[in-house]
Amino acid sequence: MANPERGEATLRIGARDCILRPSYAALLAAEEDLGPLFGLVERASQGQLRLAETSALFWHCLVEREEVSRERVGEAIAAMGLAKASQPLRALLAQILKGGG
Numbered sequence: 001m002a003n004p005e006r007g008e009a010t011l012r013i014g015a016r017d018c019i020l021r022p023s024y025a026a027l028l029a030a031e032e033d034l035g036p037l038f039g040l041v042e043r044a045s046q047g048q049l050r051l052a053e054t055s056a057l058f059w060h061c062l063v064e065r066e067e068v069s070r071e072r073v074g075e076a077i078a079a080m081g082l083a084k085a086s087q088p089l090r091a092l093l094a095q096i097l098k099g100g101g
Contacts, residue, residue, distance in 0.1 A: 020063070030061070058073050
Protein backbone atom coordinates (compact mmCIF):
# COMPACT_ATOMS: atom_id res chain seq x y z
CA MET A 1 0.00 0.00 0.00
CA ALA A 2 1.29 3.45 -0.94
CA ASN A 3 2.49 5.72 1.86
CA PRO A 4 1.54 9.34 1.02
CA GLU A 5 3.83 10.60 3.81
CA ARG A 6 6.77 9.31 1.74
CA GLY A 7 5.40 10.85 -1.45
CA GLU A 8 4.21 7.47 -2.72
CA ALA A 9 1.20 7.06 -4.96
CA THR A 10 -0.70 4.18 -6.53
CA LEU A 11 -1.05 3.47 -10.23
CA ARG A 12 -3.50 0.85 -11.47
CA ILE A 13 -1.85 -1.26 -14.19
CA GLY A 14 -4.17 -3.95 -15.49
CA ALA A 15 -5.78 -5.64 -12.51
CA ARG A 16 -3.01 -4.62 -10.13
CA ASP A 17 -2.31 -1.57 -7.98
CA CYS A 18 1.36 -0.66 -8.29
CA ILE A 19 3.26 1.64 -5.95
CA LEU A 20 5.07 4.67 -7.28
CA ARG A 21 7.92 5.71 -4.97
CA PRO A 22 9.96 8.80 -5.87
CA SER A 23 13.21 7.52 -4.32
CA TYR A 24 16.48 9.30 -4.91
CA ALA A 25 17.62 6.56 -7.32
CA ALA A 26 14.32 6.66 -9.21
CA LEU A 27 14.46 10.44 -9.57
CA LEU A 28 18.09 10.35 -10.72
CA ALA A 29 17.16 7.83 -13.40
CA ALA A 30 14.13 9.89 -14.42
CA GLU A 31 16.26 13.03 -14.65
CA GLU A 32 18.83 11.20 -16.78
CA ASP A 33 16.02 10.09 -19.08
CA LEU A 34 13.86 13.24 -19.14
CA GLY A 35 16.18 16.10 -18.37
CA PRO A 36 16.11 18.39 -15.32
CA LEU A 37 13.28 17.59 -12.93
CA PHE A 38 12.58 21.25 -12.29
CA GLY A 39 11.86 21.67 -16.00
CA LEU A 40 9.52 18.69 -15.80
CA VAL A 41 7.67 20.32 -12.90
CA GLU A 42 7.47 23.63 -14.78
CA ARG A 43 6.05 21.96 -17.90
CA ALA A 44 3.50 20.14 -15.75
CA SER A 45 2.43 23.39 -14.06
CA GLN A 46 1.89 24.94 -17.49
CA GLY A 47 -0.08 21.96 -18.80
CA GLN A 48 2.77 21.13 -21.19
CA LEU A 49 3.81 17.73 -19.82
CA ARG A 50 3.63 15.07 -22.52
CA LEU A 51 2.15 11.63 -22.03
CA ALA A 52 5.57 10.10 -22.77
CA GLU A 53 7.13 12.15 -19.97
CA THR A 54 4.41 11.19 -17.51
CA SER A 55 4.68 7.50 -18.32
CA ALA A 56 8.49 7.64 -18.10
CA LEU A 57 8.36 9.33 -14.68
CA PHE A 58 5.84 6.77 -13.45
CA TRP A 59 7.92 3.90 -14.82
CA HIS A 60 11.09 5.11 -13.11
CA CYS A 61 9.20 5.46 -9.82
CA LEU A 62 7.58 2.02 -9.92
CA VAL A 63 8.67 -0.04 -6.93
CA GLU A 64 8.43 -3.28 -8.97
CA ARG A 65 9.54 -1.82 -12.28
CA GLU A 66 11.15 -4.95 -13.71
CA GLU A 67 7.72 -6.55 -14.00
CA VAL A 68 6.15 -3.74 -16.06
CA SER A 69 7.18 -2.26 -19.40
CA ARG A 70 7.02 1.46 -20.13
CA GLU A 71 4.42 0.69 -22.77
CA ARG A 72 2.15 -0.91 -20.16
CA VAL A 73 2.51 2.17 -17.96
CA GLY A 74 1.50 4.39 -20.89
CA GLU A 75 -1.44 2.13 -21.69
CA ALA A 76 -2.54 2.29 -18.04
CA ILE A 77 -2.46 6.09 -18.14
CA ALA A 78 -4.44 6.13 -21.38
CA ALA A 79 -6.98 3.68 -19.94
CA MET A 80 -7.55 5.74 -16.78
CA GLY A 81 -7.51 9.09 -18.56
CA LEU A 82 -5.35 12.10 -17.91
CA ALA A 83 -7.63 13.53 -15.21
CA LYS A 84 -7.31 10.43 -13.03
CA ALA A 85 -3.60 10.04 -13.86
CA SER A 86 -3.02 13.57 -12.60
CA GLN A 87 -3.61 12.38 -9.01
CA PRO A 88 -0.47 10.22 -8.75
CA LEU A 89 1.40 12.72 -10.93
CA ARG A 90 0.64 15.54 -8.49
CA ALA A 91 1.85 13.39 -5.59
CA LEU A 92 5.17 12.67 -7.32
CA LEU A 93 5.68 16.28 -8.43
CA ALA A 94 4.94 17.54 -4.92
CA GLN A 95 7.53 15.15 -3.51
CA ILE A 96 10.08 16.30 -6.10
CA LEU A 97 9.53 19.91 -5.03
CA LYS A 98 9.34 19.51 -1.27
CA GLY A 99 11.59 16.49 -0.68
CA GLY A 100 11.55 14.66 2.61
CA GLY A 101 9.68 11.44 3.05
